[in-house]
Amino acid sequence: MEMSTHNILDQMLSEAKLSKKDTAKQQRILHAAIALFAEKGFANTSTSEIAKNSGVAEGTIFRHYGTKENLLIAVIVPFLKQSLPMMAKEVFEEINPSKHARFEDFIRALFLNRMRFFRENKDIFRVVVKEFVYREELRTELLTHVNKEIVGYLNQALDYSKGKGELPDRPNGYLLKLIFPYIFSQFVIRFVLSAKEPDVPDEVEADAIVKFVVNGIRSC
């Protein structure tokens, strides 16, 4: 019901590094947990159900993870450990001035990159979104990490585009608050709320959204 530590994500992200390799049963547990959490949510999934779906004794779950809460963390952490640095890398590469990237290209690349990543990890993405709605501490801690690892790069990208006159001279925080929710809401709709994905290619979908963002932000 309640998180006991005060800095879960920090702790998680560092601890997860020194974890030994998973056993076969551990992987099956994680698989079943992800599928069930994604579909019914953490609170509506019982450990006995996870045990049954993964063909493992219930005790095995607690041998490895101690608590149900820790199992959730074991699901979320590797996803965030991948997600944040990959996004930072992508941002960094796309703003490389040698590419002479327009702001539009930057947004498009970012959008398509995250689209692919979230699709490949659709179930975990669903788990993360659903749990983040409920847990404020997770949200604020994630925000802290995003600030630390990504916002610096984003600021560079925005400043670069400002210099080329593609963005209005507004604080970056202001611009991000307008742009980011829009892109993210599209992912939530597509991967969490919609029953099935549209059969339009990503590039077509991206085009409309990128144009909307680029033209929308230009005159704010």
Add this chain to the structure above:
Amino acid sequence: MEMSTHNILDQMLSEAKLSKKDTAKQQRILHAAIALFAEKGFANTSTSEIAKNSGVAEGTIFRHYGTKENLLIAVIVPFLKQSLPMMAKEVFEEINPSKHARFEDFIRALFLNRMRFFRENKDIFRVVVKEFVYREELRTELLTHVNKEIVGYLNQALDYSKGKGELPDRPNGYLLKLIFPYIFSQFVIRFVLSAKEPDVPDEVEADAIVKFVVNGIRSC
């Protein structure tokens, strides 16, 4: 755990009409339930907790609502019964050609109107958003009702603006899919995800978002 009827919202919206007046205790139950559901979510709230917080015997809850699930419905339905028609009315009034409203004015009015309404019903809004993330049937049924009651008005508004050259000649569904998630995500961020509201007046906030939407959609 599971909804038993196949058409909950339809049934709810009609049934709720002929409900007699609430007793004092019923109102206290609803109040406590809304607060608890909003904070911890439906699944993480127990009926005994609701009873305690409302100063009522647990049996009283079940006397009135039968099941915990029905209590949730009793919370959500009046909100939707207010929300949808009010939105339809607002849309209808703002597109009245005698007002010579620009598309920008229409979006601004809509945004400010919903902002006020959701703020006044912040807790219920949080309950609805949190539960809609989990329940697909609720989402699809709400969508059906929105289509029935609102989309007609929205189409009129969009066609009207198209005629004035303020919108590109694209299918209305396409335009709505670009505009609506953006506005809604701003409400979710503000009322569900953020710890506290910004101290900027609504009109200032609206200005940035409306400009973003209007300019974004113009060249899609």
Add this chain to the structure above:
DNA sequence: TTAAAATATGAGTAATCACTCACTTTTTTA
């Protein structure tokens, strides 16, 4: 090969869950 360590098991446990029901109290009706 064998001892030790790690992994796996499932019956068992206390707590909590949504919900029931026989009963009392309050309100409505006639």
Add this chain to the structure above:
DNA sequence: TAAAAAAGTGAGTGATTACTCATATTTTAA
């Protein structure tokens, strides 16, 4: 005012929950 109806109560119920632990099996190490 008396009878009927409605509202309110709280101890009790079976089911389910997350979690434990003594024991068994498998893997690793010497």
